[in-house]
Amino acid sequence: MLNVPSQSFPAPSSQQRAASGGRSKVPLKQGRSLMDWIRLTKSGKDLTGLKGRLIEVTEEELRKHNKKDDCWICIRGYVYNVSPYMEYHPGGEDELMRAAGSDGTDLFDEVHRWVNYESMLKECLVGRMAIKPAVPKDYHEEKRVLNGMLPKTQVAGTLAKEGPNSPSYDWFQTDFLVTIVIYTKQKEMGLDSVIVDHQDDSFRAETLIKDYSYFIHIGLSHEVEEDFSVRVVENVGKIEIVLKKKENISWKCLGHPLEKHNLLILKKDTGLYYRKCQLVSKEDVTHDTKLFCLMLPPSTHLQVPVGHHVYLKVTITGTEIVKPYTPVSYSLFSEFKEPDLPNNKYIYFLIKIYPAGLLTPELDHLQIGDFVSVSGPEGNFKKSRLQELEDLFLVAAGTGFTPMVKILNYALSNIPSLRKLKLMFFNKTEDDIIWRNQLEKLAFKDKRFDVEYVLSAPTSEWNGKQGHISPALLSGFLKRSFEKSRVLLCICGPTPFIEQGIIRAGAPQEPVELTAVSPAVCQAWCYQCGHGCHWDSWSHCLTPLACCLPPCSGPVSIIPSSQTQVAA
Ligand code: HEM
Structure with missing residues (x-):
């Protein structure tokens, strides 16, 4: 029996409650948008x-x-x-x-x-x-030049004892190249674990290590070419960033340290870093949803991990407006092989335009060649949750489909154990279904994949499922491919969809049995950031409910049997 979370789920003190569950928008008075x-x-x-x-x-x-x-x-x-x-x-x-x-x-x-x-x-x-709150030791303390010795990482703020081993860095050079090496001492590092931005002489590399960011931020002592390459030696967590010298001279030092250089900082304390990306194309997908393609600057390396989101920032009459969006792949059929192509320069977004909103009409009015600021990735969804899965259930409403795109792509191409991947896709009308053709082609091409649409306001010709998310609909959907298969359930939609549908509606009557399999179920959450009339679009940040229960690798026995097991 799959028990979906009770009303007290997520736990009141959990990160999820603080971050999204339990918070809600209020209707604002007329004239208060x-x-x-x-x-x-x-x-x-x-x-x-x-x-x-x-x-x-x-x-x-x-x-x-x-x-x-x-x-x-x-x-x-x-x-x-x-x-x-x-x-x-x-x-x-x-x-x-x-x-x-x-x-x-x-x-x-x-x-x-x-x-x-x-x-x-x-x-x-x-x-x-009047009394300045304590701030982390700042970079000015590192007075000496960066001469290639392994400097000791400074840990900012109140780094918990259980934080990752301090990373370190080094550099070396040949006649033509300068290589910066970051030693993370972590196993699960990939090309999406490091974000590099190089502008003028400022070189910034942010390495994502669990809940922390480790920064290399340097004013380079000499000029380098715009393009560079990034390599990751996964098993030892070594990252190499290879810069091309503009002049064939020997560098005496790498440069001088800039803000946060060589600091390991809790991610939540780091602030968002934006780079300007250029709009390359904008295509209609449904009557109100468009596929935006943004190109990263040539000197940026940024890959958004599966299930993570970024923030888009635009300035509207002098005020900066920021909203989270989960990038998608170009299509459901785009190749999704690891490692990602190193020259992966494009980020795609499926964005629903709300004519009465503020941000999305602004995005809609952008011309090809215009710029939008894009932050680094955020989120705590771990790809490793998908490893060794046998059944993957995705439940999405409207543009809550967006985080599912990469998960779906990734799972079908990279998880050999996967037997079944089912998407239950809730929309108002048939016209609202994003990429319906592609979904159907995919279901035809890959027998492991299946999609079910549920419409809340269908026309009389519709003979598929209709209604809102409910225990009855879910129980028909959540059928595992065999007893005790390893299952993961992800859900994304506006908060009411998740709350009404899953939390309040209670457990489906006769769905699948989930025993002490780890990971068993990962409820993913969507930050709701804008339904209602005053704000644009709730958006789509897939964040697993990681907090109210111990990590899935922990003892499952302490999980109350009436609650869904939740993967960290
Ligand atoms: C420090 C105390 C604050 C609390 C407890 C608080 C709480 C909240 C809550 C519960 C929401 C609804 C979240 C959702 O579900 O989308 C919200 C939204 C929002 N709040 Fe606050 N808020 C605080 C301060 C502020 C301040 C100082 C600002 C200043 C600009 C602000 C700006 C916003 C905005 C822009 C949203 C809409 C976010 C979005 O969906 O994009 N809040 N806040």
Whole structure:
């Protein structure tokens, strides 16, 4: 019997609750959309009550401003008067009030780290906290030049004892090449574990190691060509970045350290780094959904791991708006062999355009050749969860299909044990089904794959399944290919879809039995970031519910039998 999570799932203290489950958008009053907020901030109105003066704020002073009509919040050492924003906050006034008169940094980061508050609240800035909060040891401390000795990694902030072994780096040169080598001492490293950006003389490599990022950030001492190559020696976790010298001279040092250089920092404390990507093509996929192709800058190496998302940032009348999106592959048939092609320069997004929204019409109006800022990848979905799977069930609603694309591609091409991969795809009408032709061709071509559509508002000609997600629909769908097969279930859709359909509807009556197989079930979660009338599109960040139960490799016996087993 597959028990889907009870109402107390995810666990109240879990990361998932903090990050997405349990949070919801509130209906905002007429005239309180994001665009209205942007207009207000541009109106020249004094939004702080300080007539543009910036002040130093003591903790005592901050605490006094804790009422709705006089509410200050400190984020990363800066204090904002958020009272004017109250009615515009998509999470509602009460949520914002949780941080009233205090340092809301952690709370803010738990809920929506990506939200660009600095840009959105710049007219609300009251000043800085008088006592600066402790900051990580900064890079200025590394005074010496980088001369090729293995420098000892500095660990920023409060690195937990259980953090990864400190990585290190080294470099060497030939007449024509400079090779930077990063020793991660980790086994599960791939080409998608390192993101490299090289602009002018600034060289930045961010290596993703579990929940941490390790940075090499250097102002190079000499010029190099735009293109470079990245190699990963997977079994020892060694990453080599090979740069081509512009001049055939011997370098005395690699360069000088820049921000965060040689630091290992918890990912959640690192902030998002963006690079400008050029729109190469935009194709209609359905009546309201388009496939956008963005080209990475020539001197960027970035591959988004399966099940991870990035943030797109556009500036709308001077305010930066950020939303998460999960990249897809070009089509369901694109090759998905590891390692990915090194010259993988394109990122594809399936984006539904909401005419009344703000971000998506802006994206829709982009011309070929225009630029959009794209962040590095985020997410905690692990490809290793797919290894040795026998049955993979994907349940998606609308553009919740997007994280499924790469999972599907990857699983069919790379998991030899896979026997069955089923997608249950919920939409309103037939016209809303993304890549229907491709899905059907794939089902025809690969007998392991099967797709079922469920429509909530079909025409009278529709003779397929209809309705909303329910135990009855799920129980018919979640049939494993043989007893005790290794199963993974991923679900992505707006929060109500997940909550109403899976959590509230309870367990399907007679589905599959899940015993102490590890990994058993991984419920994946979608950050809901914009359904409703004021924001664009909820989007599609596949994040497994990793937190409320021990890692799947841990003892399964402590998992209550009434709860779904959840893979970390
Ligand atoms: C520190 C206390 C805060 C709390 C507890 C909080 C809570 C929330 C919650 C629960 C949501 C709904 C999330 C969802 O399901 O999409 C939300 C959305 C949002 N909040 Fe806050 N918030 C806080 C501060 C702020 C601040 C200071 C800003 C400043 C700009 C802000 C901007 C936003 C935006 C833009 C969204 C919509 C996010 C999206 O979907 O893209 N929040 N917030």
